[in-house]
């Protein structure tokens with residue numbers, strides 16, 4: 001979500017005549033788009049902000065801007081104002097569309113501005129975007145979150161759910177495919193409630209409107225589009241209709257990211273996730289029945305307050321049962337203003353770390369075992385660029401439909417194309433292969 005917001009701000013800066021400069025020491029303007037979902041993102045922000053002081057001292061015309069989720073929290077704004085007075089512009093997640101105007105005031109009037117809105121207004125369409133890739137694109141379908149999982153800051157920094165009109169999304173996807181985009185990832189904190197959740201300013205499907213599955217069916221018909229992905233999907237709202245779409249929609253990739261967070265019912269309840277372990281396992285069963293080779297990935301939090309060794313074993317056991325293709329594992333970190341901040345039974349740091357390491361080791365082993373099953377198969381691979389792996393000199397990197405990274409020899413001209421690759425080796429974190437002629 002943040003990456004895509006950054007693409008929008010880059011588009012706005014482009015329209016103002018700015019060009020991208022990787023080295024911040026050489027730049028006229030720096031914009032830090034912050035994430036506040038976990039503690040280490042917070043820490044990195046303040047570290048980077050400190051480094052801007054020297055640039056400002058050397059070049060008084062330099063403009064320092066900060067935005068994103070962290071700015072939606074008053075205690076962060078206060079800290080920026082008092083400890084980092086070289087910051088020129090502070091804005092939030094709800095007024096990104098105002099960035100060009102705010103910047104004009106900062107540059108033209110030499111003003112310092114703090115402008116953060118508490119809630120999102122109507123969705124603003126048609127903002128310029130400078131996309132990172134030519135062949136794949138992120139497409140927002142909704143903003144905000146209504147779920148209030150007790151550990152999570154997102155509902156406080158991104159506001160309530162608002163869905164974009166389906167026509168706007170379909171128009172954007174058609175425009176993208178006209179420029180050569182082959183793969184889209186539909187973005188929302190909970191895409192499964194697209195068009196359903198009620199809100200004043202956004203899209204309200206009501207009777208006869210489009211829900212998320214309908215949107216997938218509609219996008220499946222867009223000419224030139226080859227792959228549809230989405231994230232994230234909350235298990236409590238995953239419908240049978242969406243599971244059916246995996247059977248019916250040829251462009252919907254055979255992959256789903258379905259964050260479970262914990263395998264313990266007691267912990268899930270305290271997290272306010274609104275499903276049980278059994279509900280989740282039933283979904284996995286249905287998905288695998290509809291799409292036998294579907295790649296399933298997840299998010300897991302270790303060390304949520306009150307998590308006992310037994311609860312943690314339930315998570316380990318769930319991982320064993322589901323056998324995830326891969327998982328993002330996170331050590332629980334306290335977020336200011338969330339209900340779990342006040343839970344008194346916080347888990348000691350060393351216990352969290354020890355559990356985290358055990359979980360990660362098992363997840364990686366399973367990933368490697370699943371990757372081995374790809375050996376001697378032929379996979380359709382969207383070529384993304386030159387391989388970043390150390391031994392990858394002269395290799396291309398791409399992704400299978402199941403989103404696995406494949407390194408294989410090939411010509412750089414293939415970037416952006418989908419090519420058949422014979423998999424020769426399934427490793428823990430990626431696959432190796434040779435292109436089929």
Ligand code: SAH
Nearest residue numbers: 151152189232259299300330331332333335
């Ligand atoms: N809307 C998405 C998640 C967005 S946040 C969903 O519900 O799936 C991405 C992930 O960060 C979450 O799935 C969760 O695993 C993790 N996360 C969120 N808050 C956290 C916290 N306080 N500590 C550790 N991990 C957290």
Ligand code: SF4
Nearest residue numbers: 145147148149152154
């Ligand atoms: Fe956070 Fe839960 Fe909303 Fe995801 S669904 S963004 S984890 S509150």
